[in-house]
Amino acid sequence: MTVHRSTDVVVVGGGQAGLAAGYHLRRLGVDFVVLDAQAEPGGAWQHTWDSLHLFSPAAYSSLPGRLMPVQPGQECPDAAHVVAYLRDYEKRYELDVRRPVRVLGVHRDGELLRVDTDSGIWRARAVISATGTWWRPFLPAVPGRGVFGGQHLHTAEYRRPRDFAGRRVIVVGGGNSGAQIAADLAYDTELLTWVTTRPPRFLADDIDGRALFDVATARRRALDAGRADTGGVASLGDIVAVPPVREARDRGLLKASPMFTRLVPGGVEWSDGTRAEADAIIWCTGFRPALSHLAPLGLRGRRGRIATSGTAVVDEPRLHLLGYGDWTGPASATLIGVGRPARDAARKVAELVR
């Protein structure tokens, strides 16, 4: 028998964005539940590669209300430390997170929104969607994808260099994931080819997450005040020179080749006919917002994007989007940046349900 339950607000997703929303909803005295598809706390941080560390020191990676504790011996904490912090955060603030509960679809239901899950149905007066991007890897269309006889992986599936020991690997992508994974593999693989669509743009070595947050904040202030767009973080470069990337770069191990034009059975081929053999290709080509559960609401406009004003969805103001990137608030896809849009979303839905 299908179980039906109701609450004022359903938060979909129990990663950092969902928890930040929960923190503010609780402070506002709103009745809510967080539904999270993972079996354990920590969102995407549970699944990143072993060597991943934050861009910023702990104090600059904190959610509202609770400073992230320092990780002994690490200026910038690792992903396991973030998972432990998130686990502690939801316990400390007694956030009602139900796991594992996957939301299958959000539907209009008269005055309410109906949230269908794999373990029953919820009815709510508002929904905050905070499902992140990790669950929707993006792979570019490249000719010959089907003919390559080796292994295809995405960033989301990469864990550690020893899985590739003695193999020939091509890493595709000139962003942070591509640079970090290339740096990780540079010492163990038989042959590493790092491929980027434009020459890699390293940020200055002294720019870490703190400086990036300041730049993002300055941009937000300029835009809020109606001043010219400062260009934000993207104007500085693409790759944060975290210590392993810096080291591999300085040893000359991070030399990038231009993007190849097609895949061939044994590897890849450039337009001049040059080939590189490969056993595996790791596509560090980004992610897209995981929004399939919102499909029943029919909200996608031109270019497939849902129109928002702040975090509120223009065509369905009972729905807010949180944590998907600048689209739903500057720096909202970062630990320190999600606090402000989470507070805004919580205040708006509190007004709706009162």
Ligand code: FAD
């Ligand atoms: P997630 O952590 O993905 O959490 C979303 C949750 O929603 C998950 O638990 C998921 O299972 C759940 N979910 C998804 N779909 C459903 C559904 N249909 N029903 C129910 N639950 C669902 N940020 C920083 O601040 N500092 C950094 O140094 C930093 N480094 C990063 C490095 C990498 C490689 C990446 C990819 C990101 C990094 N970020 C960093 C950005 C950001 O902090 C993370 O991506 C973070 O995980 C985003 O949190 P989130 O809550 O938005 O999403």
